[in-house]
Amino acid sequence: MAVSISAVALLGIVVFVLIRGGTVRLGSALVCAGFGFFLASTGAAPVITGAISAVTGWTASI
Incomplete structure (x- = not known):
């Protein structure tokens, strides 16, 4: 949640x-x-959230 x-x-x-x-x-x-806001209510929201979490996790490990 803090990353968001x-x-x-x-x-x-x-x-x-x-x-x-x-x-x-x-x-x-x-x-x-x-x-x-409209994109957040679609089925793409979990995919986008997962991608952002993966990128931030990757950059944090550098």
């Missing part, structure tokens, strides 16, 4: 920086956030 919270915080910071820098507009960021 950290990933959300990191991605939130990245989106904030991209919006402030003018690379991504607020509308685009909201669409991406909405897509993420």
Whole structure:
């Protein structure tokens, strides 16, 4: 669970920086956030969570 919270915080910071820098507009960021919420309720969510856990576990062992 701590990895999920950290990933959300990191991605939130990245989106904030991209919006402030003018690379991504607020509308685009909201669409991406909405897509993420809808994706989380599909059958792909466990696969994505497993992949993120595997990558973070791999990087932690380096």
